[in-house]
Amino acid sequence: MNIKIILHIIGFLLLLTGFFMLTGILFSIYYGSNDIPALLISGLSTIIIGLIIWRATKEARYTEISKREGYLIVTAGWIIMSLFGAVPFMLHGAIPKFTNAFFETMSGFTTTGASILTDIESMPYGLLFWRSMTHWIGGMGIILLSIAILPILGIGGMQLYTAEVPGVTKDKLHPRVQETAKRLWGIYVILTGLEAILLLAGGMNLFDSLCHSFGTVATGGFSTKNASIAAYQSPFIEYVIIVFMILSGTNFTLHYHALHGKFNSYFKDDEFKFYFFFIVIVVVSIALYLIFSNSRAVESGFRDSAFSVISILSSTGFATVNYEAWAPFFSLAFLLLLLFGASTGSTSGGIKMLRHMVMFKNSLLELKRLIHPQAVITVKYNDKSIPHDVISKISAFVLLYLIIFAAGSALMAVLGLEIKSAMGAVAACLGNIGPGLGSTGPVSNYNEVPWIGKWVLSFIMLLGRLELYTVLIILSPSFWKS
Template sequence: MRLNVKVISKVLGTLLQMNAGFMALCLPVSIYYGEHDLIAIALSSAITALVGFALKFFTRKLPDKELKKRDGYIVVTAGWIFMSVFGALPFVLSNSIPDFTNAFFETMSGYTTTGASILNDIESVPKGILFWRSLTQWIGGMGIIVLAVAILPFLGIGGMQLFVAEAPGITPDKLQPRIQDTAKRLWLIYVGLTIVEAILLYFGGMTIYDAVNHSLTTMATGGFSTKNASAAHYDSPFIQYVLIVFMFLAGTSFTLTYYALKRNFKKVFKNEEFIVYSIFTIIIAIIVTITVFISTDSGLEKSFRDSLFQVVSIITTTGFVSADYTAWAPFLTTLFFILLLVGGSAGSTAGGVKVIRHVVLFKNSFLELKRQLHPSAVIPVRISGKAIDQGVVSNVLAFIMIYILVMIVGVILLSTMNIDFDTAFGAVATTLGNVGPGIGNVGPLDNFYNIPAPGKWLLSFLMLLGRLELFTVLMLLSPYFWKKN
């Protein structure tokens, strides 16, 4: 099998140049606040841009070939790794996170929108670096690859293979016949909602700096905050309800958001995944509210707000914290751990298993009972009234099986590093699901600083694995992928 080295290098070079451009956006922030991170950001941007240029320049004379599906998988996985390596430069060069392992972990957590952090004092970090930290999540939220799909036609490269690799298995409906138009429309919605949220947060009492940062990480379902106490720093019902609404929207398929903006509400409310996602969130929020109201001295509104906030934050894999849910009741700690495995909607910026996969799994399991009684009958799984292909069902079953297996192996490996079971389980579940806070010593009031270096590299790999939905990365590790046709 021959790889299209020229096209792969061209795309990776373009991604790094885009990354450098986003880094440069942090320079005005650094200049305005007069902090010491200016040179580090400028140097990081220059290095990233030069490497990106070199990747394109030194492969320019290689023969042009069509971008194949295998090339697409390599570009997606390598793109995320390259972005994280160079994205860590501002942290290292500014001495905000001098250790490269920690810097890479923080950056991978950003691009994969996980929100797991090693920073013990976020508020002491220079404003320009914190803005870059938020930007990494915003870039990764919709996927730097999807953004590249929107501009690749100008480079003479088709992008369908990238979109398939970015979201294997069950994917959202195309909004337009051409994938480039789809990506552009998704980004317009993404940018628009980010701006609207920032305006609302600003009028709710946040500074413009904090409002922009929190809107960037909310729409990415990333959860990085500029405050040590996360969203709990703002004891404002208005701010927290705004965050709840936009976390929920970010965890909803952007395809459905597009239909809603076009006033095609019939398509929205007939979508089975959206119905399950909404009803499940409401039911769990009610259960948590009742438990918190009974077991604590919080008033009803406060109990409801904190409960709804944390339920939405965990289900959408955002990871913002308004209260320490592990201190409420043992029952709720178990419940929130289960929520780490749920995930948002397919076609959203949320991580996790995704609601649609759970729906397919449960429907297929119950239908299997009927198939046992009627072995000759053809009984397909139906989603939103439409029968889905058996190959999709098999894909879902394989995904969930591999997901569980990866979790087990991850917990075993972390346990060999002298990490207790609760922390190991919580760390693996939250990084693989791209959630952020977990349980044990990586709970909502703790972070990942004390995880040993090998553990951070393992968890970084799990973040990448979860963000690219397992198959994209694992396929590269398969001997079948590298066999000659």
């Protein structure tokens, strides 16, 4: 294990984090809010500490990064980044407790969007901007950003890339990992810019439109309003956000092809088809229920259904209504949706559609295999057979996910949450969604969770964001054996 290269890259991550922290000051100055010293001190000291570590270890610059170092850099990097990211909130006093500030920051970086704030609108503008900025940095991934702008990472970049963007298939946009990272961040910036313009057109001010674009494209879910998107009472804004939540939950490789004129690549991809039709079916059936059983108007019933379902599925977590109030049955329906996730290669969290699709197909094919025991029957994805070891990987992932979900829920129940809230909170944090059910549902927040629970949930968010293995591998004994 080469400690120097690990520190070298973490130093660079801090440098970036500090720089992003300072961006909030622009809005503090514009609105005259009182958080300039907090942001300035924490931003500059993060930059200085990062710079010192970076410079002190610069001889490690050209060493190759091994797989194991890659996992360690990414996990440690994310934790350290969250520690530094929490400083402005504590320094200003807006979130005085360390547990709460860390929870809020981790929730931001992992694009969960679970908040402990009871009154968001009383927060100063600079801090609110930093809070949304954590989403944006974490959505596409700070490691990926470093790979894109730091040419020296060309050597070990791939190891870091696989640790931060694990996924199922390795679809690289370019043979060079740096070029892939640049393209992915490029699409990310374009999507964010487009959405911000549309939200401006819908009547938001610049500050709100930027914060909500960060929250949508990163599939995060922090809003600048207590009532989330419901505060605007604007169907146009809701539709814009619906569309961008779907786009952000789509594999970015497909966006890249579309940017190059190949629009049909969306419906050539099995996962996208699965994702899209799943959304359509769930949205339409819930909309029909709302229209006929709750006698809602057709348009608003459809809009509420679409917004809630897509917000949860894409793991964003913005809210316009309390879906649990529709009928008791919807607690259960949304708990299931919390476990789904969107596409692989997107900024969303959760188990993700490709894994569900493969597992589902594999289980059904087992019936066929029982009837024809000698036949070799494989699961196909985009007309290609999926090899055995990939299926085994996917299944191990789904299983670990369910084990962590079950163990986490049990733990939260022991800590005193009622069963529904416990399951909802763990599903929402593991899937990086944000609002869960019951006391952690869309119209409440995580403030009431006991402090041990907040730490457990912070850990679960990180597990979910780095797709379990990157974090778990560090806890396994075989990782440390040389």
